[in-house]
Amino acid sequence: MNPHTLSLRLERVAAQVPAGARLADIGSDHAYLPVALMRRDAISTAVAGEVALTPFHAAQRTVRDNQLQSQISVRQANGLAAINASDKITAISLCGMGGETIRDILDRGQAHLSGQERLILQPNGGEQPLRQWLMENHYRILFEEVLRENRFFYEIIVAERTGPVTYSAEELYFGPLLLQSRSPMFLAKWQRLLRERQKTLSQLTGARQAVPEQKVQDVARQIRLITELLA
């Protein structure tokens, strides 16, 4: 992958960034997403935020190699601290991190949000707690997608702050829009997860050492939910 050829995952994320956006890509690593979008003239400006030094340097290098220093500001910062009000950011992408990590970045960084930004989120697992945070903070989910690249399934969640919104436990777990559309890719993801959860449950119940009952119950509850979905 490079800024000329994005992975399918980042290509699908790129498709959700509104034309002409002022983008903040947080956890940008090599800054492939903002650089690819800028090279296509798809966005007007970007901030690439990165907390860790090595990926921060990689982002600086990609931006420099593409001579985009005047359009993309690379900043070493924790989460949304990379964003200033004067950036007038209109879209924030947080991709390739666990859903809980993305949730924590959003929660800790609320002071940096105007509430007008489109959030384009691509969690690697932990979608349920992320959707819970979106609901609790009045973000409506406008678009969801499941895709498979190599052996992995990925979800993309796009949300905007529109006012109070209520999602059921099933909608938070599976995704309100994914649940409605029940695409073949969505069903394939949950068929695989069902097999994985069943394996986990049999390992837990067969374990020699005591396993917290709460954990067993949680996995059993997930199996019930997924079985009902696929019935």
Ligand SMILES: C[S@@+](CC[C@H](N)C(=O)[O-])C[C@H]1O[C@@H](n2cnc3c(N)ncnc32)[C@H](O)[C@@H]1O
């Ligand atoms: C797996 S990479 C994903 C890179 C890119 N967003 C993508 O989807 O291909 C996750 C990056 O997020 C960065 N990261 C994790 N927590 C962060 C935080 N609190 N603030 C900024 N960056 C963070 C990591 O250092 C890492 O470079």
